[in-house]
Amino acid sequence: MSQRSKIVLALVLAVCAGAANAAKPAPTPNGIEMPEGYKNWRIIGVAHRTDNNTVRAILGNDAAVAAARAGKTNPWPDGAILAKLVWKATANKHWDKAIVPGDFVHAEFMHKDSKKYASTGGWGYARWVGMDQKPYGKDANVAQECVACHTPVKSQDWVFTQPAVMP
Amino acid sequence: MSQRSKIVLALVLAVCAGAANAAKPAPTPNGIEMPEGYKNWRIIGVAHRTDNNTVRAILGNDAAVAAARAGKTNPWPDGAILAKLVWKATANKHWDKAIVPGDFVHAEFMHKDSKKYASTGGWGYARWVGMDQKPYGKDANVAQECVACHTPVKSQDWVFTQPAVMP
Numbered sequence: 613m614s615q616r617s618k619i620v621l622a623l624v625l626a627v628c629a630g631a632a633n634a635a636k637p638a639p640t641p642n643g644i645e646m647p648e649g650y651k652n653w654r655i656i657g658v659a660h661r662t663d664n665n666t667v668r669a670i671l672g673n674d675a676a677v678a679a680a681r682a683g684k685t686n687p688w689p690d691g692a693i694l695a696k697l698v699w700k701a702t703a704n705k706h707w708d709k710a711i712v713p714g715d716f717v718h719a720e721f722m723h724k725d726s727k728k729y730a731s732t733g734g735w736g737y738a739r740w741v742g743m744d745q746k747p748y749g750k751d752a753n754v755a756q757e758c759v760a761c762h763t764p765v766k767s768q769d770w771v772f773t774q775p776a777v778m779p
Numbered sequence: 780m781s782q783r784s785k786i787v788l789a790l791v792l793a794v795c796a797g798a799a800n801a802a803k804p805a806p807t808p809n810g811i812e813m814p815e816g817y818k819n820w821r822i823i824g825v826a827h828r829t830d831n832n833t834v835r836a837i838l839g840n841d842a843a844v845a846a847a848r849a850g851k852t853n854p855w856p857d858g859a860i861l862a863k864l865v866w867k868a869t870a871n872k873h874w875d876k877a878i879v880p881g882d883f884v885h886a887e888f889m890h891k892d893s894k895k896y897a898s899t900g901g902w903g904y905a906r907w908v909g910m911d912q913k914p915y916g917k918d919a920n921v922a923q924e925c926v927a928c929h930t931p932v933k934s935q936d937w938v939f940t941q942p943a944v945m946p
Contacts, residue, residue, distance in 0.1 A: 651821070654819055654820075654821075655818075655822055655838065658825040658827075658834050658835070658836050658879070658880060659871070659878065659879045660834065660868075660877070660878040661876060661877050661878075663876035663877075667826075669822050669825050669943075671822065699943055699944070701827075704826070706931045706932050706935075706939060707931070707939055709828060709829045710827070710828050710829075710939065711826065711827040711829060712825070712826045712940070712941070713944065715944065716943075742946075743944070764873045764874070765873050768873075772877065774871075774872075776836075776866055776879075776880035777866070778864065779883060779886070779909075779911070
């Protein structure tokens with residue numbers, strides 16, 4: 613490879629690295645990185661929260677989906693990650709009795725690691741807000757708010773979602 | 780390979796083929812086969828139909844998801860398949876303002892092929908009902924019922940679902 617080619621290659625790599633960094637949101641204040649490719653994960657459930665007017669898709673990484681489909685979710689296995697994509701609830705333009713996704717609200721995650729996250733029930737909680745995916749929370753104790761809300765489902769390993777039944 | 784090994788192998792293959800056949804539901808009366816692996820497809824949207832008390836996940840094959848994420852869905856490309864998994868709407872046991880999947884109702888599909896399905900707006904419609912995935916419909920004209928319902932969205936290529944916005 614010529615010296616000139618090497619320089620061009622180095623520049624291309626530097627630009628690509630910059631683009632990749634720019635695309636990846638900052639970690640949450642409790643030190644959790646956004647999982648790669650979560651929008652491509654498989655479906656575990658859906659929900660319509662009528663108390664805060666949102667609709668949700670609950671997806672899982674491979675470990676989570678395998679556990680969900682095997683019915684082995686109490687406890688969920690270490691390595692499982694659940695993703696919740698949340699939108700404002702809105703009526704379908706052409707069928708107003710169908711409540712569907714409007715504006716994107718946030719993406720939130722539960723990472724199961726019974727040792728690493730022992731202080732928060734074995735789950736690492738993380739959320740990125742809005743289309744610009746701003747990390748949620750003021751400090752490293754951000755997950756305490758999550759744990760408080762999830763306490764009613766402590767008996768089902770802190771997870772509200774029961775995997776949807778499928779044929 | 781010994782004669783005995785060959786016989787064992789032939790038996791194993793026969794059993795596997797039988798199992799695969801048993802697992803695959805019959806085609807619909809309009810001649811559409813159930814797509815393989817649709818439960819592993821990626822998410823395009825969700826819905827809560829308050830008129831018939833169901834919640835839904837709308838998934839797509841690779842062609843459909845690529846079109847959805849590129850915003851190229853009017854028309855959807857030939858080869859796109861949309862899958863809708865439908866459950867009875869039920870309240871989450873531990874958060875009754877969250878409406879979530881209960882019993883499985885049916886899986887239904889729209890196959891885009893502007894030539895093959897020209898008589899039904901370029902889409903082949905198919906549905907399999909219940910956990911035993913019984914093909915829906917009495918005869919080859921089954922899709923007329925679907926077309927009638929989808930006529931309000933003729934201007935958006937016959938599809939109610941607008942892909943959910945994602946970061």
